[in-house]
Amino acid sequence: MNAEWTGGPDQLLEADEQRKDVARRFRACQIPMIKLWTYYYGLGGDADEVSLDAYLNEALHLPAAQVGLIATAIRELSAGGDE
Amino acid sequence: MTKEDPSREPEGPIPEATELSLQQLVLESQDIRAFLAELAILASTRLSGPGNTIHSGVTVLRHKRPEAIAASDGAARALDELQNGFGQGPCLTALRQGTTLLVPDLAVETRWAPYIRTAAQHGVSSILAIPLDLAGDAEAVLNLYSGRSNGFAGEDIATVETFAIQAASSLRLILRISQLSEARNDLTAAMQSRTVIDMAVGAIMAQNRCGRETAFSILTRASSTRNVKLREVAATVITSISGEDRITAYFDD
Numbered sequence: 348m349n350a351e352w353t354g355g356p357d358q359l360l361e362a363d364e365q366r367k368d369v370a371r372r373f374r375a376c377q378i379p380m381i382k383l384w385t386y387y388y389g390l391g392g393d394a395d396e397v398s399l400d401a402y403l404n405e406a407l408h409l410p411a412a413q414v415g416l417i418a419t420a421i422r423e424l425s426a427g428g429d430e
Numbered sequence: 431m432t433k434e435d436p437s438r439e440p441e442g443p444i445p446e447a448t449e450l451s452l453q454q455l456v457l458e459s460q461d462i463r464a465f466l467a468e469l470a471i472l473a474s475t476r477l478s479g480p481g482n483t484i485h486s487g488v489t490v491l492r493h494k495r496p497e498a499i500a501a502s503d504g505a506a507r508a509l510d511e512l513q514n515g516f517g518q519g520p521c522l523t524a525l526r527q528g529t530t531l532l533v534p535d536l537a538v539e540t541r542w543a544p545y546i547r548t549a550a551q552h553g554v555s556s557i558l559a560i561p562l563d564l565a566g567d568a569e570a571v572l573n574l575y576s577g578r579s580n581g582f583a584g585e586d587i588a589t590v591e592t593f594a595i596q597a598a599s600s601l602r603l604i605l606r607i608s609q610l611s612e613a614r615n616d617l618t619a620a621m622q623s624r625t626v627i628d629m630a631v632g633a634i635m636a637q638n639r640c641g642r643e644t645a646f647s648i649l650t651r652a653s654s655t656r657n658v659k660l661r662e663v664a665a666t667v668i669t670s671i672s673g674e675d676r677i678t679a680y681f682d683d
Contacts, residue, residue, distance in 0.1 A: 391624055416646070
């Protein structure tokens with residue numbers, strides 16, 4: 348589930364920044380990890396729970412599409428009204 | 431539980447009977463809140479004697495903030511909420527320390543002054559707070575209020591501590607059950623949602639002759655710019671293509 352970082356160092360920096368931001372929002376919303384993973388899986392996410400955990404602890408990079416889904420999952424869950 | 435005649439129960443609580451009724455509570459409660467409400471009523475019924483009505487409430491720590499979640503009556507709830515409003519009081523101290531705390535006479539108590547004064551004005555003379563040990567799953571405290579000073583005898587305290595231990599183990603069970611059933615419901619919802627989204631992603635791939643990643647980013651972009659849930663965007667895509675508006679995934683539990 349690792350990204351192929353063929354882009355230059357600039358892109359990696361950008362990914363670091365984005366990851367830091369997503370991780371911060373995850374901590375702020377206080378959603379349990381398993382709940383986030385289940386929701387993210389429901390959105391079509393492919394990463395397993397351990398990878399998601401590692402990503403949110405800024406220890407692993409994930410492909411951009413997965414990052415988009417994680418951000419979407421956090422946004423939708425913290426907006427409340429999840430069924 | 432309440433359907434059973436409470437007057438049938440003898441004055442001195444029999445431990446086995448308590449344990450049995452707590453098990454019954456677990457089975458009959460719709461949720462944790464209902465269980466705690468029954469628990470508060472049970473505690474109050476067991477401890478109240480002639481001329482000494484005990485009001486009972488349960489406070490739970492949620493996201494580090496205390497919340498009065500259940501009570502035997504309005505008086506107990508008001509007292510719990512009062513204490514949480516002050517942010518300090520015997521029950522909150524008991525909760526934080528994890529030990530039983532007795533205030534035998536509010537008139538001579540010097541700690542938690544603002545709360546104690548207000549509680550005394552509400553006719554409370556003694557308070558007993560017993561934390562429920564939930565093994566780290568959550569934190570809760572059973573709060574008991576009496577209109578009498580020294581309203582809790584030594585044996586009452588021992589009884590109610592035993593009761594609290596049994597109640598806590600029942601509560602752990604019900605927490606576990608509700609966590610499991612919540613996880614199951616979340617998974618069911620995820621399966622339904624993923625089916626719709628996967629289908630829409632396939633449709634976008636076919637229409638735009640693009641890869642899966644691109645199709646996903648088209649969907650997520652549409653979702654975030656319109657502030658519509660991803661799943662609803664996906665459902666719209668499918669409806670626009672096929673006219674179907676109910677996509678469900680079936681599976682056995």
